[in-house]
Each structure stands twice: as C-alpha cells, then as structure tokens.
Amino acid sequence: xxxxxxxxxxxxxxxxxxxxxxxxxxxxxxxxxxxxxxxxxxxxxxxxxxxxxxxxxxxxxxxxxxxxxxxxxxxxxxxxxxxxxxxxxxxxxxxxxxxxxxxxxxxxxxxxxxxxxxxxxxxxxxxxxxxxxxxxxxxxxxxxxxxxxxxxxxxxxxxxxxxxxxxxxxxxxxxxxxxxxxxxxxxxxxxxxxxxxxxxxxxxxxxxxxxxxxxxxxxxxxxxxxxxxxxxxxxxxxxxxxxxxxxxxxxxxxxxxxxxxxxxxxxxxxxxxxxxxxxxxxxxxxxxxxxxxxxxxxxxxxxxxxxx
Amino acid sequence: xxxxxxxxxxxxxxxxxxxxxxxxxxxxxxxxxxxxxxxxxxxxxxxxxxxxxxxxxxxxxxxxxxxxxxxxxxxxxxxxxxxxxxxxxxxxxxxxxxxxxxxxxxxxxxxxxxxxxxxxxxxxxxxxxxxxxxxxxxxxxxxxxxxxxxxxxxxxxxxxxxxxxxxxxxxxxxxxxxxxxxxxxxxxxxxxxxxxxxxxxxxxxxxxxxxxxxxxxxxxxxxxxxxxxxxxxxxxxxxxxxxxxxxxxxxxxxxxxxxxxxxxxxxxxxxxxxxxxxxxxxxxxxxxxxxxxxxxxxxxxx
Numbered sequence: 001x002x003x004x005x006x007x008x009x010x011x012x013x014x015x016x017x018x019x020x021x022x023x024x025x026x027x028x029x030x031x032x033x034x035x036x037x038x039x040x041x042x043x044x045x046x047x048x049x050x051x052x053x054x055x056x057x058x059x060x061x062x063x064x065x066x067x068x069x070x071x072x073x074x075x076x077x078x079x080x081x082x083x084x085x086x087x088x089x090x091x092x093x094x095x096x097x098x099x100x101x102x103x104x105x106x107x108x109x110x111x112x113x114x115x116x117x118x119x120x121x122x123x124x125x126x127x128x129x130x131x132x133x134x135x136x137x138x139x140x141x142x143x144x145x146x147x148x149x150x151x152x153x154x155x156x157x158x159x160x161x162x163x164x165x166x167x168x169x170x171x172x173x174x175x176x177x178x179x180x181x182x183x184x185x186x187x188x189x190x191x192x193x194x195x196x197x198x199x200x201x202x203x204x205x206x207x208x209x210x211x212x213x214x215x216x217x218x219x220x221x222x223x224x225x226x227x228x229x230x231x232x233x234x235x236x237x238x239x240x241x242x243x244x245x246x247x248x249x250x251x252x253x254x255x256x257x258x259x260x261x262x263x264x265x266x267x268x269x270x271x272x273x274x275x276x277x278x279x280x281x282x283x284x285x286x287x288x289x290x291x292x293x294x295x296x297x298x299x300x301x302x303x304x305x306x307x308x
Numbered sequence: 309x310x311x312x313x314x315x316x317x318x319x320x321x322x323x324x325x326x327x328x329x330x331x332x333x334x335x336x337x338x339x340x341x342x343x344x345x346x347x348x349x350x351x352x353x354x355x356x357x358x359x360x361x362x363x364x365x366x367x368x369x370x371x372x373x374x375x376x377x378x379x380x381x382x383x384x385x386x387x388x389x390x391x392x393x394x395x396x397x398x399x400x401x402x403x404x405x406x407x408x409x410x411x412x413x414x415x416x417x418x419x420x421x422x423x424x425x426x427x428x429x430x431x432x433x434x435x436x437x438x439x440x441x442x443x444x445x446x447x448x449x450x451x452x453x454x455x456x457x458x459x460x461x462x463x464x465x466x467x468x469x470x471x472x473x474x475x476x477x478x479x480x481x482x483x484x485x486x487x488x489x490x491x492x493x494x495x496x497x498x499x500x501x502x503x504x505x506x507x508x509x510x511x512x513x514x515x516x517x518x519x520x521x522x523x524x525x526x527x528x529x530x531x532x533x534x535x536x537x538x539x540x541x542x543x544x545x546x547x548x549x550x551x552x553x554x555x556x557x558x559x560x561x562x563x564x565x566x567x568x569x570x571x572x573x574x575x576x577x578x579x580x581x582x583x584x585x586x587x588x589x590x591x592x593x594x595x596x597x598x599x600x601x602x603x604x605x606x607x608x609x610x
Contacts, residue, residue, distance in 0.1 A: 026484060130542040140351070
C-alpha cells in the first residue's frame with residue numbers, strides 16, 4: 001500500500017496515462033489489424049460476408065494454395081517472373097541503385113563549395129514531392145508517342161529508330177520502375193550517408209596523408225569502413241520499405257507488363273476481386289519474405305560482430 | 309574575356325589549368341544529379357503552361373513557345389466545359405491533413421514527454437517497439453482495417469466510404485510513431501532544469517507541460533506538424549480505397565481520376581501536379597534544417 005502512493009508509482013501511472021492515447025491508436029490500428037490479417041488469411045472472407053467477418057468460414061490453407069496457383073504468382077519466363085520473384089528483383093535492384101546513387105551524391109555534397117546548401121535542398125526534391133506528381137511526370141516524359149520527351153531524345157541521338165512504349169513493354173517496364181524508385185529514394189540514402197560522412201574524424205585523414213596515402217587509398221581504407229554500418233542500415237531499411245511499397249508501381253504501370261509485385265497482387269485480390277482472404281494470404285507471403293530479409297540482415301551484420 | 313588574354317592565355321587555356329581529375333569528376337557528377345533531379349520538375353511546370361495544341365504537336369518543345377492557362381482553367385474555372393472542381397479536392401486534402409498534423413502533434417507530445425522525462429519501466433521498449441510499425445506493409449494492414457472498420461461502422465451506424473474522419477484516424481496510426489520518436493529526441497536534448505523549477509514552485513506535471521515544455525518546443529512542434537501534414541497530404545493508398553465519390557476525393561485521388569479520363573490531358577495533370585507539389589515543397593524548404601536532423605535521427609518512413 002505504501003508503494004502505491006510513492007513518488008515512483010505516481011510517475012509510472014502518469015507516464016502510462018500520457019502514453020496511452022498513442023498506444024491505443026497504434027495497437028488498435030496497427031498491431032491488432034496485423035494479427036487480424038493472419039486470421040483472415042485462413043478464412044473465407046469476401047464482399048458478401050464482410051459485414052459479418054468474425055463469422056467467416058475457416059478454410060485452412062486454401063487461400064494460400066489459391067494464391068500460389070494463381071497465374072500472376074507463377075514463374076513462367078524471365079519476362080514474367082511471378083509476383084514473388086518480381087518483388088525480390090525489383091526491391092533488391094532498386095535498393096542497390098538507390099544506395100549507390102545516395103553514396104555518390106553524399107560524396108559530392110561532402111566537398112565544400114558555393115551554394116552547397118541549395119544543392120542539397122534541391123537534391124531532396126524527388127523524395128519530398130508527392131508521389132502522384134512525380135509518378136505522373138515520369139509517365140508523361142515516358143509517353144510512348146513521338147512527343148514523349150525521352151523518346152524524342154533517344155530518337156535524336158539515334159539510339160532508337162522508332163518510339164518505345166517504355167511502360168507497356170515487358171522487361172523495359174520493370175527496368176523503368178526500378179529506375180524511378182532509385183530516383184525517388186536516393187535522397188534518403190544521401191542524407192543518412194552525408195550525416196555520417198560529416199562525423200568522420202578529420203585527424204584520420206591527416207594522419208593518412210602523413211603516411212603518404214593517396215585519395216583512393218583514403219577513400220578505400222578510411223571513408224568506406226566508416227560508412228559500412230550506415231550503408232548496411234540504409235540498405236536494409238530501404239529494402240524493407242521498397243518491398244512493401246504499392247504506389248510507385250501502381251501509379252506507373254498499374255502492375256502490368258511484368259511489374260506485378262506482391263503488394264500489387266495483394267491489392268488486386270482484395271480490392272479488385274474482393275477476395276479478402278486471398279489478399280491476406282498474399283500479404284502473409286509478402287511478410288514471410290520480409291522476415292527472411294531481416295534474418296539475412298541479422299546473420300550478415302549483427303551476428304558477425306559488426307557493431308549495429 | 310579580353311583582359312584574360314594579357315598573359316597569352318585564352319579561356320580554354322584557363323579551363324585546362326582549372327580542370328584537374330577530381331574537379332572533372334565533381335563537375336560531371338553534379339551535372340548528372342542536377343539534371344536528373346530537376347528536369348522532371350522543369351518538365352512538369354512548363355507542360356502545365358503549354359497550350360493543348362503545342363502539347364499535341366508531333367515533337368516536344370523543350371522551351372515552351374506558348375503560354376496558356378488552359379490546364380489551370382480546367383481545374384478551377386467553373387465556366388470551363390471540362391471543369392474538374394480541383395479546389396474542392398484541395399479543400400478535402402486540407403481537411404484531412406491539418407487535423408492529422410494537429411492531433412499527431414498533440415498526442416505524440418504527451419507520450420514523448422512521458423518517455424523523455426518520467427521514469428517508468430518499459431518506456432524504451434515502447435519507443436522502439438512503436439517504430440516496428442514501419443516494418444508492416446501498408447497493403448497488409450489495409451485489408452483487416454477495411455474489414456474491421458466496416459464492421460464497427462455497421463454497429464455504430466457510420467459509413468466508412470467517403471468518410472474523411474476514417475482517413476484522419478488511419479493517418480494518425482501512420483504518423484504517430486515517427487512524431488513520438490522525433491519529439492522524444494527533442495525533449496531529451498533540452499535541459500530539464502527549468503521544468504524542475506516549475507515543479508518545485510508547485511506546478512502540476514500537466515501544468516509544467518503546458519506552461520514550460522510547449523513554449524520551449526514550438527519550433528520542434530511546428531516541424532513535426534509539418535512533417536505529418538506532408539505524409540497525410542501525399543498519401544495515396546488509403547484514400548484510394550476509402551474514397552469513391554468525387555466530392556470526397558483528396559488531391560492525389562483526383563489527379564488519378566483526371567489521368568484515367570478517356571481523353572488524355574497532360575497539361576491538366578501537370579497543372580494539378582504542380583499545384584499539389586507547391587505546398588509541400590514550400591513547407592519543406594522552410595524547415596529544411598530541422599527536418600534534416602529529424603529525418604536522420606528518426607529514420608523517417610515515406
């Protein structure tokens with residue numbers, strides 16, 4: 001009884017009280033739905049029984065079988081890889097390019113020059129502009145007609161002899177969404193890497209200069225090791241977020257022409273054919289692959305004793 | 309340039325002296341990034357002011373040779389035959405994004421204060437656990453949310469379609485974790501001595517938050533509000549699923565509807581895209597410095 005009224009207990013009660021609105025919203029709208037998604041993936045839920053979802057029929061793994069047997073999920077050729085493999089190729093490739101561009105941009109902006117602040121702000125534009133605006137500008141630039149500017153440039157350069165349909169050609173469309181994603185998110189990688197770059201101890205470079213190191217050696221043996229952690233972390237974060245991303249591809253290609261990734265398939269099952277159970281099962285497969293990524297990250301960085 | 313020739317060198321000679329290998333790489337790299345980053349925005353803005361006839365020509369014009377407000381008139385001018393009533397969509401977006409930002413800041417403020425200033429078990433676990441939210445795919449959460457909310461709505465008697473309040477609540481769940489994280493870091497960085505003085509003088513904890521903490525953190529609160537505003541303003545998927553009626557469309561959904569119109573109208577889409585980008589770009593640039601710190605500290609999702 002004495003403890004209940006002690007200062008410590010009062011502080012705990014106040015702390016929990018102040019945190020509870022946040023906790024309530026996050027649990028109610030994120031944690032509970034996440035578990036509910038697992039439940040739904042084992043039940044038959046469509047538009048007809050959506051209003052009585054808790055009474056939905058248990059169907060075991062049927063939704064999973066249906067998804068895996070769906071034509072959109074299956075590997076056929078390299079131009080039609082099925083949703084799971086397309087997702088992996090798309091997210092790994094675009095994240096690699098994102099981090100590479102971010103690293104180059106950060107190294108460029110790490111030099112001192114006039115108007116550096118303005119350039120840094122401008123480089124963030126792709127990342128802060130609304131996705132709808134930038135996706136539709138890209139679509140407009142990639143217009144399949146001769147008036148599309150990318151086609152015009154390539155035609156003038158003589159690289160192509162007739163206009164290409166960038167977003168409705170298998171293979172090319174995937175390449176474009178990868179490029180678009182890298183363009184949109186490289187500023188995020190740039191910011192993270194730049195702030196680490198600016199924290200590197202200058203004396204490391206000075207002592208390397210005394211030892212006669214050249215630029216490349218300084219980069220290879222000082223800068224790169226210092227950046228390894230932040231690059232690993234940015235890569236993993238971006239990989240997870242890109243893997244989960246729906247809008248980028250949906251707004252560019254609608255998920256057609258070999259760009260049908262798992263989030264798109266999840267959306268189509270749930271909100272186009274209104275089979276929510278099948279949609280939830282697809283989301284679970286997506287989440288399962290995500291966990292494999294996390295385990296890989298754990299094994300590659302954390303377990304090998306790299307200090308994360 | 310003539311005075312440069314006094315010692316027998318011309319411009320090219322000076323350039324040759326200036327260019328070293330690192331400088332060459334630097335110039336090439338900067339040119340690449342500046343063009344690829346800025347050109348799409350140049351193309352968006354110029355297209356929005358081109359006349360439809362110029363857009364329909366066989367080849368694109370790199371420098372516009374017409375100036376037309378046709379695209380903007382279709383968006384805003386009720387007397388235009390293809391009027392889209394874009395003003396209403398802008399208003400809807402504000403009606404969603406402003407309450408989201410204010411509520412997110414108010415709720416996260418209390419939680420962040422508790423984590424930064426009070427001692428109780430489990431608070432750090434909570435702070436980090438809440439960020440795990442960002443590992444969950446939005447499409448995965450969308451399905452159960454849709455099912456849950458339509459059931460709750462049926463019982464309590466409200467519709468979930470075209471209900472902007474539903475959007476605000478779901479956006480809160482998306483923005484609270486990062487708002488909490490940013491504000492906690494900010495509170496940890498300001499000294500607690502003034503607050504303690506307030507407590508000694510007999511203020512209650514809530515009184516201290518209201519009279520001391522909030523006035524001291526106005527810049528941080530504004531920044532977090534703007535950041536959450538931007539997330540809500542840009543959001544596409546939830547709005548796309550929950551909004552069916554043109555009257556309730558937020559800006560991104562409206563632009564998508566214009567894009568899906570059978571007759572292509574790039575100038576209108578680019579005008580709408582320009583208008584949508586302006587508020588977020590202006591807000592972002594005005595807060596660049598703080599947001600950069602917040603972004604790197606909080607590993608913000610977008």
